[in-house]
Amino acid sequence: MSVETVESSAGPTPRKGISILFGLTLLGLLLFLWLLLGFATNSFWTPNNISNLLRQGAMTAILAVGQTFVIITAGIDLSVGAVVGFTSVIVAWLLAAGVPLWLAVIATLAIGVLIGAFHAFGIVRMGLPAFIITLATLTSLRGIGLLITNGSTISITNEAFTNFSRANFLGVPSLFWMVIVVAVPAYIFLHLSRFGRYLFAVGSNSEAARLSGVNVNRTTYLAYILSSTCAAFVGLLLASRIGIGNATQAEGWELQAIASSVIGGTSLFGAVGSVHGPLLGAFILATINNGANLLNVNSFWQRIITGLLIIVIVYFDQLRRRGER
Amino acid sequence: MSVETVESSAGPTPRKGISILFGLTLLGLLLFLWLLLGFATNSFWTPNNISNLLRQGAMTAILAVGQTFVIITAGIDLSVGAVVGFTSVIVAWLLAAGVPLWLAVIATLAIGVLIGAFHAFGIVRMGLPAFIITLATLTSLRGIGLLITNGSTISITNEAFTNFSRANFLGVPSLFWMVIVVAVPAYIFLHLSRFGRYLFAVGSNSEAARLSGVNVNRTTYLAYILSSTCAAFVGLLLASRIGIGNATQAEGWELQAIASSVIGGTSLFGAVGSVHGPLLGAFILATINNGANLLNVNSFWQRIITGLLIIVIVYFDQLRRRGER
């Protein structure tokens, strides 16, 4: 009901003058930012920087896609940052123990699956709020990761693994390819398969979904497992990128992921969301940071500007949606 | 509708054997923890330690009460931690500039009011999700605070101010008195005045509230202003306790506050909550930390245990509520 409320609290209608801006989709806003930065700096449109940008947004983008599945069911997954840090430790540990790379990767992803299943178990069987169970694993996982590394880091010596994140394929950074590897199946899953539809149904009215014969519990499991597995996957990428396993990494990334998702139009009340939205959201955030760095904006101003831009972007996006209806 | 869903996913019924535990209210659980710690350590029940405990839970408790107002309206305030850090800077800055203490305190609280009003403005007028607008101020406020201090800290030389947090009154730490100073009016407001009822009504069904003549916008303003003002108040207490103004303080306290509130039985879907719940929640968290320190639990284990205990406590509380119905 809250969703309808927000919609119906109509607010002021856009004035004519700046209506072009309102018409911009998120993609438009992103391109607009890029154009702007192209004018403001010489280095923005260099192939090197575009590569950097694509790399910088990649991990948040993948997390945001996973998070979106959960948010669509009207849930939340606060643990993703901790899962990233934790799985970076796991893979580093396995590699250090001499486990072959392929097995280490599979085992790490399997841990992601288990964590997600545990979240869903807490929600479905124990009746805990999603916020609480994922906050609890956030706390505990960081603790376990720190125990494993004894508060330190585990270096990764496997060259094949650490080179991966640096590699390019067809001129595009491999990290960005990983976004595509995640996004395409995610798109098919969410928008084209019936399981995706069930996520929306559960988020919209789980009782109605249940009465229609949708297995609400299974859908919940699916959503949380997908989110944690995406996080575990990002853990692998992070480990590859920074070459260490460290349990305190990726702190606060859960908020980044949620913010990307919400900027991309996902509603925290559930049943509204897409796969491309969070991707755009993540790259908008990455662009803001990249641009601020290129412009050598004082890092304190950078924070201020990021906050303001989030407001502006979401506001324009809201206006556009409202206009469309 | 989400609330009904949560309720109807009945889950397993408690078995007889451990049913005494299930009967415990949160207060019971807290006392139970205290008893346990009394047995496990010699130092827990010393006056000194109890003072410490009361001091340590105080700030989270006040934040949690403020946060609860917002959550009851089905909103969320992610900015509280940042507001604490920011206002600690403001008061330090004002004091350093020679502003008299009483004026600095009032001005700082006024800033809290303004921040809350800005949040409500974003939600009510601009139609932004609460998550986004408060996340944006979180980011920006830290930036502004860092700008003011130039990334460093401002020392507070006013002895009266810094001694306050260490003082006792009637043998009870002044910080804990501040909890009472906040909690009593908060209780009257939320549970005995009509505005409290309006908060619940807005959180339950804002359209129904509106049609019943409740000024939904004003109620939203009220909730967010109260939350930010509580946070500004905590900012004052923190500045007094640590004797400096520093914008990066209180990081992650928003999650602590929300967790306390949820542990205390507040529903993130709105319309369910109390003043005593979050207080108990905050002191349960403080007890866990205090106890772990006294027992000399490794700080990594401490995290793991905190996570598990949150699950256990909320689970028992859920079972009890379910049993009552």
Added chain:
Amino acid sequence: QDVTIPIIVKDTTSFYWQIVLAGARAAGKDLGVNVPELGAQSESDINGQISILENAVAGSPAAVVISPTEFKALGKPIDEAAKAVPIIGIDSAADSKAFTSFLTTDNVQGGRIAADGLAAAIKEATGKEEGEIAIITSLPGVGSLDQRREGFLDQMKTKYPGFKVVADKYADGQATTGLNMMTDLITANPNLVGVFASNLIMAQGVGQAIAENNLGDKIKVIGFDSDEKTVGFLKEGVLAGLVVQDPYRMGYDGVKTALAVSKGEKVEANVDTGANLVTKANMAEPKIDALLNPKVN
């Protein structure tokens, strides 16, 4: 083990402080003292450290070893605590006269050493003491990091006027953020010749960016503190140098001193445990090697 001497560090989740704790643990074992290892979970969590100190004192230990996370903020709490037990300070100072003894590294001095190291490395590569340099600080609002930055910038300004600081950045404590900042710095400042990454995590992230772009020859990076990864970078020439303190000794001697104090023995009031610049050239020296490979377990 009746004697209890808790040690309180700034951040238990960092390798540096784990080495301090390892030293303290070893001292505990050698001297037969019970050493609870305490600390906040972030260097910026001042309130958390105050609470931990309060709790530690409530347990009536023989003495407390603490590394105050913020100079001013820990002053009063330490005064308060010193009424009940002797307090030994390690690593950093606090605004209190109640310390019985101090074993510290001068972080400002550490920053100066980093500046000297950076200037030397750049001179070796380019032959000149000039060019564009940058500093990346892991987190704002952390006392020791502020002091390193201050020492570094001051030394650069007074001793090496040829260098121009083109970027003075603060990250959020994440290696990835340091990495991203560094790649963007490289893009935005093609003439960059040197960077000071003032703690372990930033050295890891910045080093990674240098390694990814194979710029070890062109951009000289000085890090602070060491672990396996950064030592590896040093060997590969990705990092030009590391400023290394002696955390193990701080921990060990801290507990040792505290025990002595609790027995009423007289101890030295101030001990400087020192900071050393480690480069590829001197890293094999036994003294340095011991610093780089502390016996953590």
Added chain:
Amino acid sequence: MIGLQEVGHRHGLRTPAGHPVPKGEPILELHSLRKNYGAVEALKPATMTFLSGEVHAIVGENGAGKSTLIKLLTGVITRTSGEILWCGEPVQLATPNEAISRGINAVHQEVVLCPHLSVAANMFLGDEMNRRGLMRKRAMTDAAQGVLDDLGFNLPAAAVLGSLTIGQQQLVATARAAMRGTQFLIFDEPTAYLTRQESEQLFRLIRRLQSEGVTIVYISHRLEEVFELADRVSVLRDGTHVGTRPIGEANEAELIALMINRTIEQIYHKEHFPAGETLIETRGLTGPGFADVSLTVRAGEIVGLYGLIGAGRSEFALGLYGRHRLSAGEVFWQGRKVEIDSERKAMELGIALAPESRRDQGLCLNLPIGLNINLPVFRRLTRGLTINRAEEAANADRQIRDLKIKTPSRRVLASAMSGGNQQKIVIGKWLSHGAKLFIFDEPTVGVDVGTKAEIYRLFARLLEKGAGIILISSYFPEVYELSDRLHVFRQGRVVGSHGYRTASHEEVLAQAIGA
């Protein structure tokens, strides 16, 4: 054009024609079925038999246990004890899936669909058409549209469900149940939000399904519908089955007596009062969903608004009440021109609105009944800083008593109430507020005969005290019998105005449809 049959068969949803048991034989038997909610006995041991191919009506007071019975049969809730026989076999019916797989489907009293999904998505939810793992969205939309058209429901299959009115949503739920077809189809007050016109369509659908061999259970508070449709009728009272009659042997008075255990002489209680001062007058009022509405309400009279779904009556009421911004026109309150720009303003003038959707607009479902009732009057109940708790309790209890809301306490959550009792809470809320002009939008939806009569008497009491009433209803007999003046809406405009019983049924209906 794809129709109901085709979609059903092709999709494998509808079981092929033919009865699992011969027509007229028991298909579903309940033995001592019982359901307790904590201490509340919603259904006491009930023993009933449904015969294959019949239309079986169930009637009873609010809270008699009708919806509970339906929920038990469709796996929404599980029984406390008792036995259910399906085609002679004992069955659990513990989950919705089990019920669906046996061909048991229901249109629930409260629309239970997903507001964010499209109409087509809702109709196929849980049974999507797939090809190689992917959904056939187009095919589903076309099929859903085909079904809707076949049933004569003028609804777009691609529209988002939440953008439809509740009545339209109810039709979607009906179409969905019919399409999934079945052995056994249950309608829980399906006409509550439908106009007479739509109801006719529904009846045709029911007869059609019956002729195809589907067994139908039909729950309604409108007895004339029961007599029109049913083969047999069962009565529930206080959770107990008190009798079943073949329709030929039943009469209205007897059914009412069975239901409420007393007799009422006359349901439509119409007293005429001399019209007093003009309370409100609108001139050319225009806003979202309505245009150029001019009407007058005087003290002591009921002004009825009739129209089809989406005719704009509710929108007009909301516009008048300050919920929506008006784009043109004037409002005069007691002869004075006023701007009603907020709900609060409307309330202060003395206008009360009991909105049409109790779930979306009327109630805070997860809050106690007492709070809901008192919500408009907390200002009045405040003494100094705090609420006078004694008065708060007294006011809630008074409404609960006066309206005979069936609850153990004012502290029970509104969501635990039966549909009719929820409606009474909405009304109680505005009675305690008191006002000069009451706008009742569909006030008797889901309300049993006994209470209906009471509500009508209550109207009379309000009128007697000098109030005026705007009565919006899609239940034709009600507006027709009670209105001193009757305005017919079509497409947001007033297309006809009549005095008390001055026009014939046919005339009014023709205006509403636009024939």
